[in-house]
Amino acid sequence: MQILFITSNEHKFKEVKEILGSFEIEVLHQKMNYSEIRADDVEEVALESAKTLFSIIKKPLVVEDTGLFIDVLKGFPGAYSGWVQKKLGNNGILKLMENESRRDAHFKTCVGYADEKGCRTFVGKVDGRISIEEQGKQGFGYDPIFIPNTENNTFAENETLKNRISHRFNAFAAFAKWYKA
Amino acid sequence: MQILFITSNEHKFKEVKEILGSFEIEVLHQKMNYSEIRADDVEEVALESAKTLFSIIKKPLVVEDTGLFIDVLKGFPGAYSGWVQKKLGNNGILKLMENESRRDAHFKTCVGYADEKGCRTFVGKVDGRISIEEQGKQGFGYDPIFIPNTENNTFAENETLKNRISHRFNAFAAFAKWYKA
Numbered sequence: 503m504q505i506l507f508i509t510s511n512e513h514k515f516k517e518v519k520e521i522l523g524s525f526e527i528e529v530l531h532q533k534m535n536y537s538e539i540r541a542d543d544v545e546e547v548a549l550e551s552a553k554t555l556f557s558i559i560k561k562p563l564v565v566e567d568t569g570l571f572i573d574v575l576k577g578f579p580g581a582y583s584g585w586v587q588k589k590l591g592n593n594g595i596l597k598l599m600e601n602e603s604r605r606d607a608h609f610k611t612c613v614g615y616a617d618e619k620g621c622r623t624f625v626g627k628v629d630g631r632i633s634i635e636e637q638g639k640q641g642f643g644y645d646p647i648f649i650p651n652t653e654n655n656t657f658a659e660n661e662t663l664k665n666r667i668s669h670r671f672n673a674f675a676a677f678a679k680w681y682k683a
Numbered sequence: 684m685q686i687l688f689i690t691s692n693e694h695k696f697k698e699v700k701e702i703l704g705s706f707e708i709e710v711l712h713q714k715m716n717y718s719e720i721r722a723d724d725v726e727e728v729a730l731e732s733a734k735t736l737f738s739i740i741k742k743p744l745v746v747e748d749t750g751l752f753i754d755v756l757k758g759f760p761g762a763y764s765g766w767v768q769k770k771l772g773n774n775g776i777l778k779l780m781e782n783e784s785r786r787d788a789h790f791k792t793c794v795g796y797a798d799e800k801g802c803r804t805f806v807g808k809v810d811g812r813i814s815i816e817e818q819g820k821q822g823f824g825y826d827p828i829f830i831p832n833t834e835n836n837t838f839a840e841n842e843t844l845k846n847r848i849s850h851r852f853n854a855f856a857a858f859a860k861w862y863k864a
Contacts, residue, residue: 540719542766578770582763585723589759590779597779598771 503682504528506563508555510535511584513642514566514670521671525678532559544569544581544612545623552614552621562617564677568670570644572599572607572632583644592636592647605631609648609669613677624680626672640664684863685709687744689736691716692765694823695747695851702852706859713740725750725762725793726804733795733802743798745858749851751825753780753788753813764825773817773828786812790829790850794858805861807853821845 507518507529519529539550544567551565571577575598579586586594599605606629613624629651636646638658646658650667657664665671688699688710700710720731725748732746749765752758756779760767767775780786787810794805810832817827819839827839831848838845846852 538721540721575775576770578767578775580770582766585721585763586759589757589761594756594759594779597781598775600778 504530505681506530506532506559506561508532508534508536508551508559508563508565514568517665517670518566518674520665521674522678525675525682527678527681532563538567542577542581544610545625547581548612548614549621549623550614552616552623556616556621562615565614566611566670566673567614568609568611570607570609570648572605574599574602574604574606587643592644595632595644595647596635599632607632607648609644611669611673613673615677615681622680624673624676626669626674626676628667628669628672685711686862687711687713687740687742689713689715689717689732689740689744689746695749698846698851699747699855701846702855703859706856706863708859708862713744719748723758723762725791726806728762729793729795730802730804731795733797733804737797737802743796746795747792747851747854748795749790749792751788751790751829753786755780755783755785755787768824773825776813776825776828777816780813788813788829790825792850792854794854796858796862803861805854805857807850807855807857809848809850809853 505527509515510533515531522529536551536555538547541547547567548565555563555565569580569583571580608627608629611626615622630649633647633649633656637656638646640661641658641664646656649656686708690696691714696712703710717736719728722728728748729746736744736746750761751764752761789808789810792807796803811830814828814830814837818837819827821842822839822845827837830837
């Protein structure tokens, strides 16, 4: 089986290829920049993006949107995580979290799927906390500052583990089960 | 003369009423929440919003989008200033700027106008710097932490002055001159 994944992010492609590969789904990659709507939630972004892209490409496809939601920052950077990462980086987030004991956060991914019959979304979430400093060199984005609740290390310290328990794994696993059924 | 201004922000309505009033243009206010596109620039947001709203309302109208762009933060919070203000507030910005000597920033407003003939944009900008702490209670948003280059006080310390020299004044003054001509 195959599925077309539209993203301009090489890291995401690599991760999704590995995740869906473990479900015996081959990922075809189309690199494409597209305008996302402004929405506070990754589900709305993924759904609208899948719809819009299907209307252009006219082939079954998946997209994904991911956000890091930090409780004490009212969900910042949320659905704007990619943009905030480019502007402030992990150092900016750590600065905002300085001397802050409430460090709860979660990652959320929404996969948007569209074909001629319509759209579907699949959500994956992982709870954790923001580390005190950057730890690890693997992964990308906020991985060096996010410690999942089941672990003592950041996602950037164990990419293999990340790809088995992450928000992105959970979302694409849900998609894969439905897609294969 | 009259013009319809679409915004959900009461502070902006009050300001624009005063600014356009000084050009003898009466402002009719329609409160309306609308989806903005994701764009890094206020011009694109204002232009697209004006177009979209005109297609719904079918009356000549103006909208505006404003951003605070901080040089050392690569233009953060920029076109997402409203959203960032809700999440981090001025304290968040001051925390990001802690121990930072490079404090240059600018405010930029773009007015988008649309009627049956098409769209136009009018830009206003003011250069300044981010204060060390919040100063003043007037105005709204980032006003208490922004000192225009010609002054020693923040916009929140002198609202009357703000409405004569601000980014929003400059943008709406440009619109008013064109609209009346």
